Amino acid sequence: MSPNQSFTKLEALGNDFVLLDHRDGQPDPGPERIRALADRRSGIGFDQLLALHPGTADADDCRVHIFNCDGSPARQCGNGMRAIARWLADEQPGRDRFRLATPAGAVEVEIRGDNQVRVNMGRPDFGAAAVGLEPGLALNDLLAGIPGRLDAGLVSMGNPHLILLLEQPPTAALVEQAGSHLSRHAGFQDGVNVSFATRGDDGAVRLRVHERGVGPTPACGSAACATAALLIMTGAAKSPVNVDQPGGRLVIDWPGEESPLWMTGPARRVFDGTCLT
Numbered sequence: 001m002s003p004n005q006s007f008t009k010l011e012a013l014g015n016d017f018v019l020l021d022h023r024d025g026q027p028d029p030g031p032e033r034i035r036a037l038a039d040r041r042s043g044i045g046f047d048q049l050l051a052l053h054p055g056t057a058d059a060d061d062c063r064v065h066i067f068n069c070d071g072s073p074a075r076q077c078g079n080g081m082r083a084i085a086r087w088l089a090d091e092q093p094g095r096d097r098f099r100l101a102t103p104a105g106a107v108e109v110e111i112r113g114d115n116q117v118r119v120n121m122g123r124p125d126f127g128a129a130a131v132g133l134e135p136g137l138a139l140n141d142l143l144a145g146i147p148g149r150l151d152a153g154l155v156s157m158g159n160p161h162l163i164l165l166l167e168q169p170p171t172a173a174l175v176e177q178a179g180s181h182l183s184r185h186a187g188f189q190d191g192v193n194v195s196f197a198t199r200g201d202d203g204a205v206r207l208r209v210h211e212r213g214v215g216p217t218p219a220c221g222s223a224a225c226a227t228a229a230l231l232i233m234t235g236a237a238k239s240p241v242n243v244d245q246p247g248g249r250l251v252i253d254w255p256g257e258e259s260p261l262w263m264t265g266p267a268r269r270v271f272d273g274t275c276l277t
């Protein structure tokens with residue numbers, strides 16, 4: 001990203017993004033530049049940077065490069081997919097379906113009424129190898145110090161998720177400290193996104209997420225998908241599952257096993273800008 005390059009700020013349930021249109025062949029910024037742009041005082045500020053490139057044979061609208069605010073690359077971003085759909089719908093009035101290529105595979109997005117966007121997030125993978133857990137490492141040993149833990153699981157939605165099911169909603173300190181420790185634990189080849197989930201009286205899932213490469217965020221789309229998939233797969237919940245995070249609600253619909261999982265929620269364009277430095 002060079003000086004005088006235009007960008008768009010977007011948000012989805014408070015998870016915020018800067019979108020760069022690099023379909024003209026411009027290169028993506030490197031990790032140091034990404035960290036500078038992500039600074040919420042001296043830069044633009046965002047959780048993820050989304051760079052759009054020309055599409056592929058099976059996802060011809062665009063190819064998406066995803067970067068966390070610490071400069072690390074990511075393979076999937078559920079909230080970001082809805083935000084890109086919103087941006088593409090503004091750019092191409094009349095169209096309401098798009099196909100996006102991500103490092104985790106092709107994603108279909110559909111614009112719905114009432115500011116909602118529906119995303120086909122593909123099939124969840126429950127294998128420990130898919131989240132990069134070191135072979136032979138017992139998950140229980142990693143989680144020994146977590147208070148009030150009922151269960152735990154590993155799910156890949158194209159990116160890695162560790163889900164802790166707790167008796168009580170976690171304190172902010174637990175999300176910060178345990179999340180920070182686990183998200184960069186050497187037992188995961190490439191780190192992991194850490195979710196803290198409880199069930200409400202209404203059956204909804206209450207979720208707090210410590211995102212790999214970011215920290216606690218108001219919402220994480222792929223974590224909501226991973227958590228709902230784990231609950232449906234173990235018989236603890238039935239599809240569709242409402243997942244409530246500080247930023248708001250996502251609805252996750254997964255018929256099970258061979259079917260793709262669908263995520264529905266809002267996304268919003270906040271402002272367009274030009275980077276002067």
Ligand SMILES: N[C@@H](CCC[C@H](N)C(=O)O)C(=O)O
Nearest residue numbers: 074077078079159220221222
């Ligand atoms: N906010 C995202 C997830 C972004 C990537 C994640 N931090 C990772 O490193 O895998 C979402 O909405 O899914």
